[in-house]
Amino acid sequence: MKALVRSLLLALLLLALLLATSPPPAQSFEFPAQNIADLIEQTCRLTPFYDLCLSSLRSDPQSGAADVRGLARIMAGSVLAGASRTLDSIQELLSRAPDPESEQPLAYCAELYIPVVKYSLPQAIDALDKGQLGFAEYGLSDAGKEAEECEKNFSGHGGSPVTEGNELVRDLVGVALAIIKILQKTF
Numbered sequence: 001m002k003a004l005v006r007s008l009l010l011a012l013l014l015l016a017l018l019l020a021t022s023p024p025p026a027q028s029f030e031f032p033a034q035n036i037a038d039l040i041e042q043t044c045r046l047t048p049f050y051d052l053c054l055s056s057l058r059s060d061p062q063s064g065a066a067d068v069r070g071l072a073r074i075m076a077g078s079v080l081a082g083a084s085r086t087l088d089s090i091q092e093l094l095s096r097a098p099d100p101e102s103e104q105p106l107a108y109c110a111e112l113y114i115p116v117v118k119y120s121l122p123q124a125i126d127a128l129d130k131g132q133l134g135f136a137e138y139g140l141s142d143a144g145k146e147a148e149e150c151e152k153n154f155s156g157h158g159g160s161p162v163t164e165g166n167e168l169v170r171d172l173v174g175v176a177l178a179i180i181k182i183l184q185k186t187f
């Protein structure tokens with residue numbers, strides 16, 4: 001009888017050990033993942049361009065584990081990526097020897113975008129990393145303003161060949177600024 005009790009106890013102990021060391025059931029992984037998806041969606045709902053916000057944030061694998069501050073940082077990175085691509089296409093159009101009519105505004109746009117890509121946005125990202133939200137806002141707003149300035153400069157020159165890039169930068173800036181607004185309200 002004693003031997004039976006002992007082997008029962010041993011079996012229980014082994015079972016307890018097994019339960020303690022086995023990974024938790026898959027279901028408990030879904031819950032935090034869903035919360036993270038909710039954070040991205042909730043954040044994007046507070047911005048002027050929900051779909052653009054969602055696709056920009058989700059294209060970065062780090063967004064899954066990010067808090068709102070991390071999401072702001074990722075959006076600022078998207079603005080920089082968008083501005084760099086727009087500057088690339090401006091320079092690519094310029095290199096194809098355009099007619100003098102469109103060369104002037106293109107050259108002007110390059111002048112506007114170079115400091116945005118080199119200074120304003122990298123500084124805004126740096127400011128976000130340091131929690132200097134006002135300074136980050138300033139750099140991002142500047143990027144939006146230069147994009148609009150570039151777009152406007154084509155009026156009377158047969159239309160802008162870089163509308164898509166300018167509008168993307170402007171909209172991404174709108175999203176990034178809205179996320180910074182959330183941070184300013186929470187902290």
Ligand SMILES: *[C@@H]1O[C@H](CO)[C@@H](O)[C@H](O)[C@H]1NC(C)=O
Nearest residue numbers: 104105108152153154155156
């Ligand atoms: C484009 O920019 C140049 C340089 O600042 C300016 O002289 C010109 O008036 C602008 N043109 C338009 C249509 O905004």
